[in-house]
Amino acid sequence: MKLLYFFYSILFTLFLYNTTYAQTSTCKISGIVLDDAKKTLDGATVVLLIAKDSNVVSTQLAKADGSFTFQNLKDNTYIIKATYIGYKNYLSSPVTIGQQKTISLPAFTLSATGKTLNEVAVTGKKSYVQQKIDRTVVKVGALISNTGANALEVLSKTPGVQIDADGNITFKGKSGVMVMIDDKPTYLSAANLATYLRSLPSSALDQIELMDNPPAKYDAAGNAGVINIKTKKNTTRGFNAVATASWGRGVYGRTDESINLNYRIDKVNFFANLAYNNQKTYRRLEIDRIFFDDNGNQTSSLKDISYFRPSSNNTNIKAGMDYFLSPKTTWGVVFTGTLSHDHDSSPVNSLLYGQGGGLDSTIQTLNTSTNKFTSKGVNLNFTHKFDSTGRAFTFDLDYIRDVSGSNQTFVNNTFLPDGTLTNSQTITDDLPSIINIYSAKADYTHPLKGKAKFEAGVKSSYVNTDNAANYFNVIDNVSTVDYNNTNRFIYKENINAGYVNFNKAFGRFSIQTGLRMENTNGNGHQLGNAQRPDSSFVKHYTNLFPTAYLSYNIDTAGHNVLVASYGRRIGRPSYGNLNPFTFFVDKFTYFSGNPFLKPQFTDDYKLAYSFKSLFTIALAYNRTTDVHNETIHKDGNVFISTTGNIGVQKTLDFSISSNLQPTKWWTINLYAEVYNNKYQGAFYSGYLNQSKTTFSANGNNQFTISKTWSAEISGFYNTSGAYGQFVSIPTGMLNAAVQKKVLNNKGTIKLSVRDVLKSFSPSGTITNIAGATATYHNFLDTQVGTLAFTYSFGKLTNTPAKRNTGGAESEQGRAH
Incomplete structure (x- = not known):
């Protein structure tokens, strides 16, 4: 917390500085940095020097369009120096x-160089991964x-991200990450989020921001x-489009088709992204x-296969x-709009063994399920720029309706060894779910003197969810x-929020700090039935979430940069996890919700050092209280999985x-x-104390x-890791691909093989189960x-980027 107080003392000093600053000069020098091909050099270092003695006045990085001011x-x-790695x-x-107070300079053109740096040549080509003060940007294409x-x-191939066999996502060793699509979080239940992401083809993706x-x-x-x-967002004048079609084969075949359309005429811009995939x-x-038993003697064992x-058939539309x-x-x-249908027929063979190891019985389960998920949303947005300094106001109104349904049939037959x-037991269920999300937010940006900027905003959201679990015994x-x-x-939930954010550059220092409330x-209301009474709960809480970043350029050129940061975050229970309904996998495995689940809170501390665009090293520490994690406990010989708070x-x-x-190629x-x-x-009847170091x-x-x-050749490898009760074994993946440009570079043919060695097999041990041990092994x-084939057609004249995101940010998806 001392670091936090230090950041806020700096912020207070800076506000005093800006309110007492008497400088009235409006003189400025602006320009743009390009390469030999006249393309902008995003992130080029631009240094302003006194001509007389070469003292540094200011250093900044060129913006995405190559501009600086x-x-x-x-x-x-003055003299201005521009540098970029490999140029x-x-x-x-x-x-x-x-006498001339405003000067606009001709474009700076930097020429590529073939010189080496420590036997490694670095060119101006943009990297697959780019580091920024508050995020890491990964280019999908x-x-x-x-x-x-x-x-x-x-x-699953993104740095720091791991995906398990069920589609659960962890980031830098932690679960509870918020997944957003175009700045609109969609943190569904793990199962529904995985279904949605599987329906979204890579051809529709531009980049991934990791924060x-x-x-x-x-x-x-x-x-x-x-x-x-x-x-992907097309921002070109006239009509243009990018179409992609692919066919893949694993155990079964799969296809993906998508098209990205844009048409700009006069004051109107139309756009649409359409995608469809079919996969098994x-x-x-x-x-x-x-x-x-209580004395530690083995009483029985069970093997589930x-x-x-x-x-599934999945369609995604954005227009x-x-x-x-x-x-x-x-x-x-x-x-x-999203429409997803899937069908699964999942047989389970359960072998139950007695105390002496002999086979007692066999249970054969056939689980047949049909699932449907639809999501419809509309966003109205407004942007007004007051002047050329960057002062702007935006607002978003959102409405989203998610409807899902699942019908399952379980047939359990028990046999003796002979x-x-x-x-014989037959169970059917009908699991409908409806979620309505309403959201409104407004943001204001105001530049201040001395390379400073102030931002503020408010948001209010309302969510209404209705989940039913209808089970029937069939005799x-x-x-x-x-x-x-x-x-x-x-379940009904209302969240009201407001924030302020301030950033400023002074000399070699840059600071960004904010506070969100x-x-x-x-x-929550669980309706009763003929045998069970109603139950309900009410929750009210207000929290503050500070963030702070302090950046320091060690040298005048800005090649060596230190960044320290702090932030506090919350993990609210998903709407589905609060619902205490039971979901059957087989006769010995259930999933259940938890209406007593509390929010989790995390404090993050990070110190990072970057050298040019060559490398970045970082040391981070975070502490989470009331951690959400999948927990496993048993009732008799039935394993029950639920999301619980498991401590710190x-x-x-x-x-x-x-x-x-290393080389040009x-x-x-x-x-x-x-x-x-x-x-x-x-943790249930005991105490969880688990620790593991992972590479x-x-x-x-x-x-x-x-x-x-x-x-291309790519891959990843993870050693054993601890995630609550679960301890994973090492796993990895190797990928290879080749690409050929055709049709005057408007078309591309790509051939790729994922998991060449078939080595990705998430497996491990489940610990801390009273009276039992368990291991699991996945074959995927x-x-x-x-x-795949991709073809681009249309005009290529740039126009201002459009808005196609909204404000229903942290609500969509928690509904399940």
Whole structure:
């Protein structure tokens, strides 16, 4: 907390400085940095020097469009120096501020150089991974092996991100990450989020932003940080489109088709992203359980072998219009839609053994399920820029409606070792769910003197969820209600939030700090039935979430940079996890909700050092209280899985990322981290005290064979890790791909193979189960070959970027 107080004392001093600053000069020098091909050099270092003695006045990085501006300058003669990795330095002619107060310089053109740095040549080519003060940006299209993949598979290859066999996402060793699509969080239940991400093709994705400590502008939800998946946005005048089609083969075949359309005429811009995929996958899950009495003697054991072969059809649509009322004012509307159908017939063979190890009985379960998920959303947005300094106001209104349904049939047949049928049980269920999300937010940005900026905003959201679980016992084709498991759960939640954010650059220092307040009001009602009474709960809490970043350029050129940061975040229970309904997997495995689940809170501390764009090293520590994690306990010989608060998690993380180019035709991107997870807290009938140190590495090699041919080899490896009760074994994956440009570079043919060695097999041990031990082993359909074709057509004249995101940020998806 001392570090936090230090940051806020600096912020207070800076506010006093700005209110007493008497400098009235409006002199400024602006320009743009380009390369030999006249393309902008985003992130080029621009240094303002006094011509007389070369003393540094100010240093800044060029913006995404290559532009830079030095403001509030005194009368003097200056020289401007521009540098970029892999390019020769540029030094301007003397520029004099005197009678002329505003000077716009001709474009700076930097020439590429072939010089080496420590035997490694670095060019100006943008990296697959880029580091910024508050986030890491990953370019999806930079990896050929991403072709034909879905969003969940793309995430599995992203630095610091791990995906388990059920689609659960962890980031830097922590669960509870907030996943966003175009700045709109969609933290569904793990199952629904995985379904949605599998329906989103990589061809629709542009980049992934990884934020372990997001700024105050973002919702505080997501204790592990934010993963923001940005979809492609076409911003060109006239009509243009990009179409992609792919076919892949693993155990079964799969197809992906998508098209990104844009049409701009006069003051109106129309856009649409359409995607469809059809896939069938395979998974075999083996779970071994051993049961003990109070004296530790083995009483029985159980082996489950489950087969999953889900087939799904998924359609995603995003369409909208921008109306440019004036050069400063824009209105926009965006419609989104998702339709997902899947069917699965999952047989389970359960072998129950007695105390002496002999087979007692066999249970054969056939689980047949049909699932449907639809999501419809509309966003109305407004942007007004008051002047050229960046002062702006925006607001968003959102409405989202998610509807899902699941129908399942469980047939359990029990046999003696000789094959005699001793019992037959049939259970059916109907699990409908409806979620309505309403959201409104407004943001204001105001530049201040002395390279400072102030931001503020407010947001209010309301969510109404209605989940039902209808279970029936079927005997002689007659269905009767199972009142022990049937229920209906209604949950309503209102969150009101406001934030302020301030950033300023002074000399070699830059500071960004903010404070967000969120007020949460929840009301849950579980309706009773003929055998069970109603129950309800009400929750009200208000919390403050500070964030702070302090950056220091060690040298005048800004090549060596230190960044320290702090942030506090919250992880609210998903709406579905609060619902105490029961979901059956087989006769010995259930999932259940938890209405007593409390929010979790995380404090993050981080110190990072970057050298140019070559490498970044970081040391991070975070502490989470009331940690959400999947927990396993048993009732007899039935394992029940639920999300619970399991005490305190402490994570210490050391990471390093590097971007190198040993030769002109070979580019290397590497990321590695070592983190220790430690869990401590009361846990069912005992105490959980689990700790594990994990090494994780992720890398890719890109090869330029010729002007039209390129190739890639990528992969990742993770050692054993601890995640609550679960301890995983090492696993990894190797991918390879080749690409050929055709049709005057408007078309691209790509061939990729994912999991070449078929080595990705998430498995491990479940610990801290009273009276039992358990291990699990997954065999997945991850070895997939994909052939894809992409074609681009239309005009290529740039226009201002459109708004196609909204404000229903941390609500969508918690509804399940």
